[in-house]
Amino acid sequence: MTSHAAHLEDRLDLARKMAVEAGVLALKYFNAREQLIVETKADPQDVVSIADREVEELIRSRIIGSFPDDAILGEEYGVSSGTSDYTWVIDPIDGTSPFVNGMPSWCISIAALHGEEIAIGVIYVPCNDELYASAVGMGARLNGKLLTLNGERTIRDAVTGIGANHHVSPASVALIVEKLLDAGGNFIRNGSGALMLAYVAAGRLVGYYEPYMHAWDCMAGYCLVKEAGGWHHPFPVKGDGLTKGAPVLAAALGAVNDLREIANL
Structure with missing residues (x-):
C-alpha cells in the first residue's frame, strides 16, 4: 500500500468513527429538542442550535487529535488552516430545520479533500442508523454494502x-x-x-x-x-x-x- 493510500484509509476510518459518534450526540439533542434554543441566521428558515455547534466541536476535536496538520472547513466555525494536503469539510447537522421540527431527515456530513480532489465522503443518518461511506477509488457503501448505480434509470422512471x-x-x-x-x-x-x-x-x-x-x-x-x-x-x-x-x-x-x-x- 502506498503512503497516500494508507493516509486515505486512516482518514476514512476516522471519518466513519466520528460520524457515528457525532450522530449519537446529535440524536440526544434531537430526542430532547423541546429544550433547544434555536437561533436564525440570514433567513428565518435558516436555523442553528447548540446541537450544531457542539457536534462540530466534537468532530473538529477528533480531527485535530488524529491529524493536527489538516485544514478544516465547517459550517458553524469556518476555516482553520493546515499544513498537510488534506482539508476536511463538515456539516455537523445538515437539515437543521427538519431536526428542530422533529423530522428524521437530517444527517452528519463529513468530507475530506486531498488537494483539489474530493477524497472522502461519509454521511451518517442517526434516526435510521445508516452509515454511507466512500473514498476515491474505494467505492461507496451503505452499512458495509457496496453501492452500484443503475445507469439506465432516468428522470421518467425514478424520483x-x-x-x-x-x-x-x-x-x-x-x-x-x-x-x-x-x-x-x-x-x-x-x-x-x-x-x-x-x-x-x-x-x-x-x-x-x-x-x-x-x-x-x-x-x-x-x-x-x-x-x-x-x-x-x-x-x-x-x-x-x-x-x-x-x-x-x-x-x-x-x-x-x-x-x-x-x-x-
Whole structure:
C-alpha cells in the first residue's frame, strides 16, 4: 500500500468513527429538542442550535487529535488552516430545520479533500442508523454494502431530489419544478441536501439538483455518488471558491443529460 493510500484509509476510518459518534450526540439533542434554543441566521428558515455547534466541536476535536496538520472547513466555525494536503469539510447537522421540527431527515456530513480532489465522503443518518461511506477509488457503501448505480434509470422512471433556500428566488425554483414535471419526472424535497445526495448514491433518487449550496452540504455526497458510479457537476475549490456557494447537481448516468438541461449546466 502506498503512503497516500494508507493516509486515505486512516482518514476514512476516522471519518466513519466520528460520524457515528457525532450522530449519537446529535440524536440526544434531537430526542430532547423541546429544550433547544434555536437561533436564525440570514433567513428565518435558516436555523442553528447548540446541537450544531457542539457536534462540530466534537468532530473538529477528533480531527485535530488524529491529524493536527489538516485544514478544516465547517459550517458553524469556518476555516482553520493546515499544513498537510488534506482539508476536511463538515456539516455537523445538515437539515437543521427538519431536526428542530422533529423530522428524521437530517444527517452528519463529513468530507475530506486531498488537494483539489474530493477524497472522502461519509454521511451518517442517526434516526435510521445508516452509515454511507466512500473514498476515491474505494467505492461507496451503505452499512458495509457496496453501492452500484443503475445507469439506465432516468428522470421518467425514478424520483429526483430538488433543493431550495433563500439564496434562490421562488420563481427560479418554480421553473425548475415545472421543467422537471414537463419532462416527465417527479420530485421530493426533504430538507437535507446532503441526505438527498446520499440517496442518489443509494439509488433511491435518480438525481439531485439545488441551484446554490455550500461545500459542506455537498462534498461528502458528491464523493458517494461518484464512487457509486454516478456523475456530479464540479464544485469550485480553488482560491476562496470552497467557502462560497455554487450550483450542485449529481445523478445516475441515465439522468445526467435531462437534469443538466433542466438546470442549464
